[in-house]
Amino acid sequence: MRTTASAYDIARHYRDEIVPLKKRISDENLLRYNGMLIGVFELLADARSQITSVNGYIEALRDFWLAQADLDSAQLGPVAGSGLSQAMSTPSAAPDGAAGSH
């Protein structure tokens, strides 16, 4: 549960702060390239670092969903064969478990 919460925080930090900030930096760098204050190599290096940050966001998001899936499956309990009684009992347990974990 702690892993889910921290993975959520990391993904949100990427989405809300890092990715917009990198976009802003790239926009400013283009203005500086236009003014011949930086060269094209520096501009491309910054574009690469922006892409890296977006990749980092995608991975953080993936980590969050994996952690969330792990949490959900832990609450569902061990899923055995396809016994009808177990299939009947698990749906009622899942909503409570899911509601309780948030």
Added chain:
Amino acid sequence: MFSRRHFIRHAGAVTAAVTAASVSKVAMAALPEPVLQDKPDTMPPLVPNSGRPYNPVVTLNGWTLPWRMNQGVKEFHLVAEPVVREMAPGFKAHLWGYNGQSPGPTIEVVEGDRVRIFVTNKLPEHTTVHWHGQRLPNGMDGVAGLNQPAIQSGKTFVYEFIARRPGTFMYHPHADEMTQMAMGMMGTWITHPKQKHPLIDEVDRDFVFLLNAYDIDPGAYTPKIMTMLDFNLWSWNSRVFPGIDPLVVRQQDKVRLRIGNLTMTNHPIHLHGHEFMVTGTDGGAVPKTARWPEVTTDIGVGQMRQIEFVADEPGDWALHCHKSHHTMNAMGHNVPTMIGVDHQGIAKRITSLIPDYMVMSERGMADMTEMQMPIPDNTAPMMSGDGPVGSVEMGGMFSLLKVRRDQKAGDYGDPGWYRHPAGTVAYEWNGALQPPQRSESQGGQTMPARNMPEQDIEVQVRKPAIKQGGHAGH
């Protein structure tokens, strides 16, 4: 008992006392009212209304400080304070200066005048004023710690001396000098001769300005004070082209320029269309037989040069520092040179990554003025300036001497562009061209060269071809 609360309360009381002293109306009543300037324009010359008469100077993008006559003593009031100086239209800088602007106002007096200068310090740190080049009592020289205790923040000090030597001088701080001069604190001082001087001619137009330099990151407002060599803004009186006013003169006027250098390097100042004589420095007037003719005069750090000429050629003549980087505004010194680099195919791929990218500088830098591209906020474009027939592609230390036959005496207003007489403008040739003569050999050698590299590397100079659409590879 010394407790923290006790300490904080007392520190607050001390601060309050200092602030109260600095704005005390009673304390300031004895001083002449400080005159502040809020415009960066060239002000008309200040004709003296008391004391001995003289022909006043015109300070480029600056002004002369008025004084109060108090029992035969000229009293000036300088206020050292943080200022916002517009260095070019659209580009403001947060500097330190005097009386609302950087540089400070020009102080003009006559030889033999008794002067009293009140200096109020509104900076966050202490300061002094050193009167560069002048003969005065040692205690008035303004070196903090040596000649006087520094003027603390909020305090006012008085300097009093007699202006003994006629000439052009400068004034600048001598406490935390590096920082304060890097922030723009400096000014000019003119002492006019008290009677006709054998070595100082009377002139019709007398201009004065200081050279200064700043390192301001594009988009930022405050100069970097630790910079020693890598300045990016070179200015005259804290203005850069196209913000420097023109020097407007009437044809046949005798013109004097007094230029002081408070940057960290020398500047060869070049005038088009005329030769001039170097007639003085801040050490004094040059004897007539020792005056030498120049077209470019090199002004070293901490020096002043006074040049005189008769403006007898009508037209718009460029006046600028001949170090070509000093006629550019901020640019990236580490931008790689792309001249001759083949951009075919690359531009499209980069554009797919960075949508607004445009290929630049593979044919030199003139594209900068042709394409109007967005640049960071509060930045002067590297080269700009619209002349009558195209872009002048200049920045920094560049201005114009405008000589007009019909300019009225005493009128310093901009007369517009020069109208060239017919047949005196360089024009395009559309007729037949003979094939030009080209030289293939560089000549021989004085002595045989030893230790040559094994392979003879021939350097390829690829001239950019003129393509139909202009830019290739888009």
